[in-house]
Amino acid sequence: MTVSEDTKMTIDWYMFSIISTLIFIGEFSTDILVKFLAFFCKKSQLQNDLEREITDIKVKMDAISMVDEFAKYAKLQRKLNRLQQDFKVESKENKELFSSMKYITQFAADLFFNGICFYIIYSNLNTPLLHVNPQWFTPFNGVIGWPSDKAGDMGILFWYIVAKNVMKKIRSQVSREQNSTNSLLVRL
Numbered sequence: 001m002t003v004s005e006d007t008k009m010t011i012d013w014y015m016f017s018i019i020s021t022l023i024f025i026g027e028f029s030t031d032i033l034v035k036f037l038a039f040f041c042k043k044s045q046l047q048n049d050l051e052r053e054i055t056d057i058k059v060k061m062d063a064i065s066m067v068d069e070f071a072k073y074a075k076l077q078r079k080l081n082r083l084q085q086d087f088k089v090e091s092k093e094n095k096e097l098f099s100s101m102k103y104i105t106q107f108a109a110d111l112f113f114n115g116i117c118f119y120i121i122y123s124n125l126n127t128p129l130l131h132v133n134p135q136w137f138t139p140f141n142g143v144i145g146w147p148s149d150k151a152g153d154m155g156i157l158f159w160y161i162v163a164k165n166v167m168k169k170i171r172s173q174v175s176r177e178q179n180s181t182n183s184l185l186v187r188l
Helices: 013-040 045-063 070-123 134-144 156-187
Strands: 128-131 153-155
Touching (some): 013 070, 013 128, 134 153
């Protein structure tokens, strides 16, 4: 029994692996870069000092009876309120800086990886990524194989779209599970 050329499945493993790897790295690179930025955007010395002072004042306030030493307690309360307000202002500035760096980094990573993928797609647009039995894709041969005219071909652009959407779904599921785990840990 001979196998005809139309029923034989062939795949360009090199292009398949390059596109799949770039999509995977591109989709998860933003998470890695955010963790990397968080490592470098640590609290300033002023924030650490304010946190330490706030903790010290709270300890002193716990040791003082509010009824017996009201004046001293009120003075500490005013100082605590002022320090907490200063801490909020300082942490807000730090969060704004981190947020802007995060968006710039995410944009640059997306631009870089998608740019590489589109260059590879453009330079190999007429090369089919996969060739299978034409009957497998019968009603969708034109869409799946575009720009190739040959039935049974899967174009690199179609694979990019499919793989990108699958990676987005996986990433959203992973982040959803991480958020539910984090919220569970916070409740404990």
